[in-house]
Amino acid sequence: MDGSLGYAPVQEDIKHAHTSNRVIILGALSAIATAAARIYAREGAALVLVARNEARLLALAADLCARGAANVAVVAMDLEAEAPNAGKHIEAWKTQLGGIDHIHLVYGYLGSQPEASASPAELSRIVTSNFTSAVHWCEAAANLLRRQKHGALVAVSSVAGDRGRQSNYAYGAAKGGLALYVQGIAHSLAGTGARAVAVKPGFVDTPMTDGLKKGGPMWASADQIGKELRRAADRGGPIQYAPGKWRIVMAIIRAVPAFVFHKTKL
């Protein structure tokens, strides 16, 4: 296979922007978070990775260093349990990094709706993971952003939060609530120079969705969504669908009248 026909040998656009962002990733071991972290690593960012499993965090940190991260610190922490102390932790990481530019909240728990309907423990876990604990971290981040007047909070919500559906309304309500909360933070930050974004992915091929049948045009890869998170930290409105076509899909789904919607099994 020859190497030259039909290609202009111009490759000037391929250098990667070098930034010196200081970034916190909450739930760093999720597939989407890892994808976003690798983009930051290539830009030369400094990162603090927070999740429960220290051994896996250390392996990810080595990967990110090899990919170009300026430095990577890992924090093994139960983010749900530590949510009430969110402000204190964020201050500590800020000192450690010498400042914070971006905070990504990526952790979450899909759970099972039938189980949540049967077991209060499962219902609590879904709501705590995706909403109650998450808003504490978001609020702590918002306080920091309001004070410093620059930087971004990016929280992962879901298209499931756009309309209650029988198959996952506990998860949907919690993720939908989180998006509203972040939208409020974005409003409170208006004009300060700082920003907040709720990213709503559609179907993403990650370990979280391993129980579902995958494939087809509506499924995205974790790498694609990782790129959307990275971009959301720099630009775009407070609610961003990922990929963007879900904005249209969800507008249609929200518009379907109940008497039609109730005939579906969605």
Place this chain on the structure above:
Amino acid sequence: MVKTLSAESPGLAVGLRRSYGDSNLNPDGRVIDMTGVDRIISFDRRNGVMRAEAGLCLSQALQVLVPAGWFLPTTPGTRFVTLGGAVANDVHGKNHHAAGAFGASVTRLKLLRTDGAAQEITTGDPLFHATVGGLGLTGLIAWVEFRATPIPSAYLDGEDTSFTRVEDYFDIAAEKKNSFEHTMAWIDCSTKGAKLGRGIFSSANWAPYGDLAPHLEQPRRNVPLDAPDFTLNALTVRAFNSVRHELKRMRHGPYHTHYDPFLYPLDGIAQWNRLYGAKGFYQYQCVLPPATARGGVTELLKTIVASGQGSPLAVLKDFGPNLPAGMLSFPMEGTTLALDFRNQGERTLRLMADLDRIVAEAGGRLYPAKDGRMPAEMFQAGFPKWQDFRAYVDPGLSSAFWRRVAG
């Protein structure tokens, strides 16, 4: 996960599934998708040694290696291959005569066996030489450590030489192999008589000047749908090859190019395989030893021309004398010819059976990564160490290819 596999229900680890045949299939059994296991464990920017999990895509590895002034020791014609796949097929590239196949630069790897054993193995260890080129059958490759090659820039200085007869290829190859690190030739399989096997010989070296920018990750073009069946028939192939030949002949001479279009021309077009239509295509790649290569390649081309089933992409390349690292490694000293044929059913299978006879007579062999149909005798004759290899196969692993050729 690995330990749940057994001789009764064997599994197979797979990567990006760029092998064309059935060496990455395990019908009625399980496959383990390794592409999520893609962390870089360490990369020493001073000596170019990288250790990474087997699912790491070579494209991603290059994103890290190139800016630091390093390149893969050798690379196949696509960067969408995992590190584990590169080892399991002992892949080769345009620099084989200079660098050997991929396995030659692997310093160490970790193998997980389905009995629960985990072993770090290295050159000299028989299991290592079974695993390199071992088609994923000796255990699950957890990580691979390899030595990268230093590059002065991300660009190559190349030159194209056109030739009108396949015999000339051998003279040009012999002349260029000492002065160029990368060589290969594209051959037109649709011309007969005096023009049989006209082609273009490309040769290149890393350019001493230029920056270290890695490739763009987005493909430049996409093929969104399967092409209709008439797209690549004998006529269009001939027209395509003629135009290509003329264009290349016109720019005969030296050029300076980024490594991406030179080493990975097809990666610029996402889902290029769809150009062959829904029925797909067969790949056929053989290697013939030096003593029989001239006569054998000419004979192969004559047979293809006579069949009227033109191969739009036919590539010739000389492998160097480096001893293969693996018991089942495909590359050996000689000349390799790679072809693809649009799937026209029986007709195409008959042609390939004819080609098999020529290859077998010449003492050559076929590339398992590109094969979906070679008879067991052909495999066993081509890879005399297959019986020794057998002793290292993990009983909990198997593939459609292995069951077919080693039964």
